[in-house]
Amino acid sequence: MTYLLHIFILIGIYIILSLSLNLIAGYTGILSMAHAAFYGIGAYIAALMALNFNSPFILNLFLAVIGSSILGALVGIPSLRIKDDYFIIATFAFQIIIFNILNNLVSFTGGPMGLPGIPQPVIFGIKISSHFSFLVLTAILCAITYFICNKIVKSPFGRILKAIREDEVFTKSLGKNVSAYKVKIFMISSGLAAISGVMYATYITYIDPTSFTLMESIFIISIVIIGGAGNLKGSIVGAVVLVMLPEILRFVGLPNSIAANIRQMLYGGLLVVFMLWRPQGFIGEYSFNRNNENG
Amino acid sequence: MDNLLKIQNCNKHFNGIIALDDFSCEISKNEIVGLIGPNGAGKSTLFNVITGFISIDSGQITFNNHTITKKAPNKINKFGISRTFQGLRLIRQMTVLDNILLSFKKQPGEHLENVFFKNKKAKEIESENKRKALKLLKDTGIEDKANDLADDLSYGQQKLLSLLCCLASDAELLLLDEPIAGINPAMIEKILFIITELPKKGKSVILIEHNMDAVSQVCERVIFMDTGKKISEGTPEEVRNDPKVIEAYLE
Amino acid sequence: MFQQYIFNTLITSSLYSIIGISFAIIYRTTRFLHFTHAVVFTSGAYFTFLFYKLFGFSIYFSITLAIIFSLLLGCLIEKSIYKPLRKKQASSMILLLASLGIYILLQNLISMIFGDDTKSIRSGVVKEGINILGARITPIQIIIIITSVIVTILLLLFLKKTKTGKAMKAVANDVELANISGISSNRVILISFAIGSALAGLAGILVAFDVDMTPTMGMNTLMMGVVAMIVGGNNIKGIVCAALLLGFAQNFGVWYISSQWQDAIAFVILIIFLLFKPEGFYGKKLRKQSV
Numbered sequence: 096m097t098y099l100l101h102i103f104i105l106i107g108i109y110i111i112l113s114l115s116l117n118l119i120a121g122y123t124g125i126l127s128m129a130h131a132a133f134y135g136i137g138a139y140i141a142a143l144m145a146l147n148f149n150s151p152f153i154l155n156l157f158l159a160v161i162g163s164s165i166l167g168a169l170v171g172i173p174s175l176r177i178k179d180d181y182f183i184i185a186t187f188a189f190q191i192i193i194f195n196i197l198n199n200l201v202s203f204t205g206g207p208m209g210l211p212g213i214p215q216p217v218i219f220g221i222k223i224s225s226h227f228s229f230l231v232l233t234a235i236l237c238a239i240t241y242f243i244c245n246k247i248v249k250s251p252f253g254r255i256l257k258a259i260r261e262d263e264v265f266t267k268s269l270g271k272n273v274s275a276y277k278v279k280i281f282m283i284s285s286g287l288a289a290i291s292g293v294m295y296a297t298y299i300t301y302i303d304p305t306s307f308t309l310m311e312s313i314f315i316i317s318i319v320i321i322g323g324a325g326n327l328k329g330s331i332v333g334a335v336v337l338v339m340l341p342e343i344l345r346f347v348g349l350p351n352s353i354a355a356n357i358r359q360m361l362y363g364g365l366l367v368v369f370m371l372w373r374p375q376g377f378i379g380e381y382s383f384n385r386n387n388e389n390g
Numbered sequence: 391m392d393n394l395l396k397i398q399n400c401n402k403h404f405n406g407i408i409a410l411d412d413f414s415c416e417i418s419k420n421e422i423v424g425l426i427g428p429n430g431a432g433k434s435t436l437f438n439v440i441t442g443f444i445s446i447d448s449g450q451i452t453f454n455n456h457t458i459t460k461k462a463p464n465k466i467n468k469f470g471i472s473r474t475f476q477g478l479r480l481i482r483q484m485t486v487l488d489n490i491l492l493s494f495k496k497q498p499g500e501h502l503e504n505v506f507f508k509n510k511k512a513k514e515i516e517s518e519n520k521r522k523a524l525k526l527l528k529d530t531g532i533e534d535k536a537n538d539l540a541d542d543l544s545y546g547q548q549k550l551l552s553l554l555c556c557l558a559s560d561a562e563l564l565l566l567d568e569p570i571a572g573i574n575p576a577m578i579e580k581i582l583f584i585i586t587e588l589p590k591k592g593k594s595v596i597l598i599e600h601n602m603d604a605v606s607q608v609c610e611r612v613i614f615m616d617t618g619k620k621i622s623e624g625t626p627e628e629v630r631n632d633p634k635v636i637e638a639y640l641e
Numbered sequence: 642m643f644q645q646y647i648f649n650t651l652i653t654s655s656l657y658s659i660i661g662i663s664f665a666i667i668y669r670t671t672r673f674l675h676f677t678h679a680v681v682f683t684s685g686a687y688f689t690f691l692f693y694k695l696f697g698f699s700i701y702f703s704i705t706l707a708i709i710f711s712l713l714l715g716c717l718i719e720k721s722i723y724k725p726l727r728k729k730q731a732s733s734m735i736l737l738l739a740s741l742g743i744y745i746l747l748q749n750l751i752s753m754i755f756g757d758d759t760k761s762i763r764s765g766v767v768k769e770g771i772n773i774l775g776a777r778i779t780p781i782q783i784i785i786i787i788t789s790v791i792v793t794i795l796l797l798l799f800l801k802k803t804k805t806g807k808a809m810k811a812v813a814n815d816v817e818l819a820n821i822s823g824i825s826s827n828r829v830i831l832i833s834f835a836i837g838s839a840l841a842g843l844a845g846i847l848v849a850f851d852v853d854m855t856p857t858m859g860m861n862t863l864m865m866g867v868v869a870m871i872v873g874g875n876n877i878k879g880i881v882c883a884a885l886l887l888g889f890a891q892n893f894g895v896w897y898i899s900s901q902w903q904d905a906i907a908f909v910i911l912i913i914f915l916l917f918k919p920e921g922f923y924g925k926k927l928r929k930q931s932v
Contacts, residue, residue: 126734173912195902268443268463
């Protein structure tokens with residue numbers, strides 16, 4: 096039972112991650128390889144606050160979201176000048192730089208040793224420590240994230256994001272400040288990703304940089320794409336499928352040593368298969384069919 | 391006549407090719423001006439220059455007494471200039487209705503804070519815009535297509551839609567790049583009728599078009615350009631009979 | 642001490658320039674980021690390990706065989722995944738995503754077969770460095786530098802002088818135009834995959850002889866090559882210059898900050914270039930008129 100709850104909590108964390116990345120990748124059509132960096136920034140901000148200042152959970156969550164949004168702007172602003180492939184490489188670079196910072200600033204982040212003993216959340220005097228209470232909290236945060244994302248994509252604001260995804264030049268000609276929209280959506284998306292980070296840090300009570308690698312970024316992208324880019328429900332489907340599938344393999348009785356490899360091969364393979372035959376994913380509305388405008 | 395758009399001595403070179411060569415012209419309020427000339431004469435470049443997609447090497451452009459030279463395309467649109475594109479640009483994966491809704495200006499719902507707060511006003515304006523958009527579609531007889539993807543329309547209907555988007559933006563000056571090229575006669579008539587009605591609504595138009603009959607039908611004034619220069623200007627009749635124009639076409 | 646830094650710079654730069662060039666050859670003709678290149682690079686090392694250590698073939702035969710297998714791996718990926726995707730008019734983003742998928746698949750396959758631990762093929766080779774001008778340098782490091790120079794010169798000649806080389810340039814400039822003028826773009830792309838993959842395999846082998854191998858060695862090294870390509874402006878001479886700049890910054894950066902920051906240094910240089918000189922050292926302006 097605990098095991099099942101654990102899986103559901105993980106699914107919840109990945110739903111928040113993929114919903115938030117969907118805003119950038121699926122709705123605005125910009126591939127970012129740096130989502131795990133924001134996930135990590137959220138986790139580290141909350142963990143460091145809790146460990147060093149013993150500050151309340153809600154405040155940590157708030158600061159993590161704000162901090163991650165500001166860094167999101169830092170990635171979003173270059174997207175105005177750097178396009179397509181080169182932008183993807185730039186987000187790649189950002190991801191690796193953040194990983195380096197987490198890994199190398201040992202006195203601050205604990206380096207590869209990570210940060211152990213992160214306190215569990217206390218909200219309005221209620222201590223969240225059982226698996227079940229964590230699941231409830233994750234579900235609430237998932238619902239809030241979904242509500243925010245849904246509001247955005249259904250609004251005229253969201254309509255402009257989709258227009259940018261399909262044709263930036265035309266969107267500009269209609270008087271929309273494309274640059275401002277890109278930066279804003281990057282900030283929102285990064286801020287939301289930080290929520291996952293905070294949940295992960297306080298749930299596992301230990302974080303180290305290896306949870307926030309480039310491979311993790313690619314995994315989140317895979318969830319968005321396989322579930323279906325440009326459709327919020329797709330992100331939920333994707334997270335459920337990609338987190339559950341390897342767990343099912345566990346029951347087949349694979350030795351633990353190769354289970355991790357199989358898990359990764361599975362989603363790598365799925366990504367290829369979907370690109371070949373169903374680039375819009377299970378229920379997506381965007382299939383990355385726009386070609387480079389530059390170069 | 392009141393001056394609306396004033397282009398003064400604009401020059402633009404691309405990798406040694408002269409796209410605009412000391413080009414000047416003026417557009418008044420409530421008039422339709424035809425812009426004609428051979429392919430590669432610089433007509434579309436001029437549109438791109440006016441709307442800020444291409445920055446000029448030298449020269450000045452003013453609109454309603456505001457200097458719009460070197461302003462960003464989205465800013466220029468806000469001054470009241472709207473355009474269509476030669477290659478016909480629309481958001482093809484969006485519905486016809488959404489394409490028009492996208493074109494309205496000053497939408498509170500497009501501001502992030504209004505997505506969450508002051509939601510009521512944003513919603514009111516959105517539904518008002520929706521009503522206006524549906525009226526535009528109804529007036530032009532494609533209201534049954536409102537919820538189809540723009541991509542699923544016929545080519546002529548797509549051209550009509552891109553014109554409707556310009557109308558929705560409520561611009562004072564419309565730059566129309568070949569609005570009737572490659573479409574059927576009935577649709578041509580429909581689009582030309584919309585264009586002729588525009589001055590009555592206080593709008594001006596610059597029209598790039600190869601179809602001289604259509605130009606003569608809707609334009610009081612025509613500018614002929616070749617190799618980035620203004621060669622001739624006047625009524626359609628005058629320009630058609632200008633020896634310099636005849637020479638340019640014979641070359 | 643100073644001489645040592647110079648040598649280290651040369652070694653690092655040589656490596657980055659081989660990787661950068663091998664990646665650029667493919668990128669120029671296909672216009673998408675072929676991340677699977679990282680695993681092709683790694684495969685060179687592991688094929689050598691397989692033939693040399695497990696099958697007991699001679700070292701030179703193993704290396705030759707490994708390069709051929711890397712080449713075939715690259716071509717196989719092109720033939721079985723990329724070509725069908727191009728046929729479906731897939732965008733460069735879709736190709737990129739597919740390449741990420743293949744990368745994950747193959748990298749984990751290597752992990753599964755050979756294990757995640759470090760494997761070595763160095764035992765037969767002299768490990769001790771020799772002293773040159775006050776710097777310690779191992780024979781394999783000298784080989785890396787020489788190979789990189791030879792490869793660069795040969796490629797420049799190949800692109801300039803041969804018919805295939807010219808066809809590759811034509812496809813790089815404009816695929817449709819090249820197709821119209823009778824060049825089969827699919828064939829040219831396959832050749833660029835063959836050359837690029839063979840070079841990547843070779844680079845993987847060289848690295849393995851220098852510092853051993855792990856299944857994940859590819860991505861970081863590839864990224865350095867990609868940085869060299871972008872900073873260099875997707876042009877062979879530019880890539881060599883950029884590789885020198887990167888090697889210099891990383892090795893001399895160590896004077897001021899610890900060596901853990903080498904990756905970060907490279908990526909900061911990349912971001913500076915992308916922001917302020919996106920066309921790179923030698924590149925033409927990349928931004929075409931988008932209207």
